Amino acid sequence: MTALRIVIDVLIGISAIFALAGTIGILKMPDTFSRMQASTCIPTLGTICALLGALLYAIFFKNGDAGSAVKIAVIGLMILVTNPLGSHAIAKGAYKAGVRPEKKMETDDLGRDLYD
Amino acid sequence: MQKTTLPAVVSTFVVSFAFWVLLTWSFTPQELIAGAVISLAVALFSARFFIHEKAFWLCNPAKFFSGLFYWVCIFPVELVKANVDMAKRCFGGCKNINPGIVKVPVDLKSDYGQAALANSITLTPGTITMETTEEDGQNYFYIHWIDVTAPSGREAGDAIKGTLEKGLRRVWE
Numbered sequence: 001m002t003a004l005r006i007v008i009d010v011l012i013g014i015s016a017i018f019a020l021a022g023t024i025g026i027l028k029m030p031d032t033f034s035r036m037q038a039s040t041c042i043p044t045l046g047t048i049c050a051l052l053g054a055l056l057y058a059i060f061f062k063n064g065d066a067g068s069a070v071k072i073a074v075i076g077l078m079i080l081v082t083n084p085l086g087s088h089a090i091a092k093g094a095y096k097a098g099v100r101p102e103k104k105m106e107t108d109d110l111g112r113d114l115y116d
Numbered sequence: 117m118q119k120t121t122l123p124a125v126v127s128t129f130v131v132s133f134a135f136w137v138l139l140t141w142s143f144t145p146q147e148l149i150a151g152a153v154i155s156l157a158v159a160l161f162s163a164r165f166f167i168h169e170k171a172f173w174l175c176n177p178a179k180f181f182s183g184l185f186y187w188v189c190i191f192p193v194e195l196v197k198a199n200v201d202m203a204k205r206c207f208g209g210c211k212n213i214n215p216g217i218v219k220v221p222v223d224l225k226s227d228y229g230q231a232a233l234a235n236s237i238t239l240t241p242g243t244i245t246m247e248t249t250e251e252d253g254q255n256y257f258y259i260h261w262i263d264v265t266a267p268s269g270r271e272a273g274d275a276i277k278g279t280l281e282k283g284l285r286r287v288w289e
Contacts, residue, residue, distance in 0.1 A: 108217050
């Protein structure tokens with residue numbers, strides 16, 4: 001049981017590290033789209049590792065609490081399904097509304113083909 | 117918009133009912149019957165938005181297991197690689213970036229395949245799908261890429277989504 005406990009703690013530690021990385025990215029990246037890129041670290045490995053730890057905890061330390069375990073799995077699934085939809089919509093909406101990085105982008109095919 | 121067909125209603129009903137059971141996690145008859153009635157109503161109204169092609173493609177074992185392999189083995193590996201790369205850039209002071217929007221060709225034909233690929237690309241840190249388009253029968257994605265190493269075209273496509281697309285082609289083509 002102690003080994004399992006260590007695995008759970010390590011998973012939650014990893015999730016904290018990636019969430020920290022995403023937060024630093026959100027605060028320090030130079031433009032909107034790069035900030036969105038950095039923030040993707042948080043819902044993916046940040047949340048997934050934390051939920052994995054919680055799932056193991058619910059299964060092995062709560063005497064097989066199936067209700068909690070299944071709800072944790074559903075939360076993970078919903079985050080994985082809905083997060084990219086929001087990202088598409090925000091990125092496209094920001095670009096359409098005229099948000100451009102200050103420093104010129106390396107290539108900008110979307111602007112060349114559709115908007116400018 | 118498509119018409120509501122029986123297979124579409126049945127498959128939407130199965131998904132809705134599975135979600136009901138997962139969320140309530142109680143197996144008393146009242147709960148199950150209430151869930152079935154609500155799932156049926158939801159299925160009748162939303163099947164034509166939810167199902168656009170073959171409804172029972174998951175019943176083909178080859179497709180099912182290649183889908184399972186994709187979401188259990190291929191995609192998490194790519195996800196972890198991209199996450200570590202992005203975390204390194206963030207801890208390194210966010211200076212080591214070279215953002216740009218590239219246009220890459222996509223060989224998947226079906227709607228579901230393209231949606232799954234676009235969502236997989238967006239979930240990987242470092243790439244966001246911004247727009248899809250079709251020109252002369254070839255589909256293209258416009259992808260915002262944090263570190264542009266190749267100009268638009270096949271080469272950039274392989275760098276961004278080569279592995280993902282190979283895995284998804286076995287599921288949907």
